[in-house]
Amino acid sequence: MGQSKIAIVTGAGSGIGRAVALGLIKDGWIVALLGRRLDKLEETAAQAGARGAAAPFACDVAEEASVQSVFSTVAVRFGRIDLLFNNAGAGAPPVPIEDLTLAQWRRVVDTNLTGAFLCTQAAVQIMKAQTPQGGRIINNGSISAHAPRPNSAPYTATKHAITGLTKSTALDGRRHNIACGQIDIGNARTEMTAGMARGVPQPNGEVAAEATMDVDAVVKSVVYMADLPLDANALFLTVMATQMPFVGRG
Numbered sequence: 001m002g003q004s005k006i007a008i009v010t011g012a013g014s015g016i017g018r019a020v021a022l023g024l025i026k027d028g029w030i031v032a033l034l035g036r037r038l039d040k041l042e043e044t045a046a047q048a049g050a051r052g053a054a055a056p057f058a059c060d061v062a063e064e065a066s067v068q069s070v071f072s073t074v075a076v077r078f079g080r081i082d083l084l085f086n087n088a089g090a091g092a093p094p095v096p097i098e099d100l101t102l103a104q105w106r107r108v109v110d111t112n113l114t115g116a117f118l119c120t121q122a123a124v125q126i127m128k129a130q131t132p133q134g135g136r137i138i139n140n141g142s143i144s145a146h147a148p149r150p151n152s153a154p155y156t157a158t159k160h161a162i163t164g165l166t167k168s169t170a171l172d173g174r175r176h177n178i179a180c181g182q183i184d185i186g187n188a189r190t191e192m193t194a195g196m197a198r199g200v201p202q203p204n205g206e207v208a209a210e211a212t213m214d215v216d217a218v219v220k221s222v223v224y225m226a227d228l229p230l231d232a233n234a235l236f237l238t239v240m241a242t243q244m245p246f247v248g249r250g
Contacts, residue, residue, distance in 0.1 A: 004030045006029070006074070006083070008034060019215045033054055034061070036059070038056055082136065088116075091108060113162065137180040146238075162182065166182040179232075196212055
């Protein structure tokens with residue numbers, strides 16, 4: 001890829017965030033690993049193996065001061081920020097909407113939506129001021145940006161909102177040479193989706209096993225988006241397990 005570029009990956013301590021961070025490092029990026037648990041980030045850095053290519057930073061994306069501090073530190077240490085992968089996410093218990101507490105709702109909104117906004121805002125502030133100007137933001141939208149699972153109102157609402165944030169950032173970022181796209185992921189195999197093989201609730205009330213795909217398909221997709229020149233943008237990309245029950249009725 002030539003000279004190394006600098007990426008920030010949120011939620012880099014596990015799951016898709018960890019896999020994508022490792023994939024970007026393999027592709028030649030220097031990656032700042034963000035998450036609430038420093039020990040999990042250090043595990044990701046240890047798996048990278050490439051000396052100096054992974055830098056862990058404890059950060060709560062829902063807290064403005066935490067985000068601003070870490071992004072400023074990354075920009076100072078590495079000189080710039082070329083990529084942000086907004087991946088940090090949280091879910092609520094799968095209960096009917098009438099039983100959901102306000103605290104459960106707010107936790108999901110604060111992490112998934114406000115967190116993505118705060119990180120986007122911090123990244124744009126740095127990307128527009130650096131030389132050469134510009135960079136790329138990739139949002140993890142999820143299949144839930146298109147269709148809900150049963151009893152998933154907070155998560156689904158935030159992921160639909162991420163689509164609006166993606167479009168607005170892509171539009172407003174043009175004048176600063178900042179591209180923004182969204183990857184919508186369905187049933188990638190990580191420790192967080194292990195239950196899908198045993199069965200998950202379906203819209204008709206049944207519980208059924210669902211097909212999954214190797215998380216490497218997600219990694220390759222994000223790396224493809226990340227490596228595009230800034231005059232090109234994959235605005236939306238859906239990568240999903242071929243046999244999962246998403247396309248169709250029911």
